[in-house]
Amino acid sequence: MRVKTSITLPKELLGKLDRVDKNRSALLERAARAYLLNLERQARDRRDIEMISRVVERLNRKAKDTLDYQQLP
Numbered sequence: 001m002r003v004k005t006s007i008t009l010p011k012e013l014l015g016k017l018d019r020v021d022k023n024r025s026a027l028l029e030r031a032a033r034a035y036l037l038n039l040e041r042q043a044r045d046r047r048d049i050e051m052i053s054r055v056v057e058r059l060n061r062k063a064k065d066t067l068d069y070q071q072l073p
Contacts, residue, residue, distance in 0.1 A: 021027040
């Protein structure tokens with residue numbers, strides 16, 4: 001379902017938008033969807049980095065132990 005809305009934008013921005021696509025609604029919808037997808041991706045990446053950061057010390061210790069064990073006398 002589509003809902004009609006009204007927004008106010010600077011004239012120069014509207015000119016740039018019109019050069020990209022004469023259908024402002026479609027262009028702004030695509031832009032909004034891309035922006036929201038980017039925000040979701042950034043949030044997911046932050047969560048992934050936080051998870052990795054929580055276990056990195058333990059993994060590094062295990063890797064060091066493994067390397068120490070594999071060294072020849």
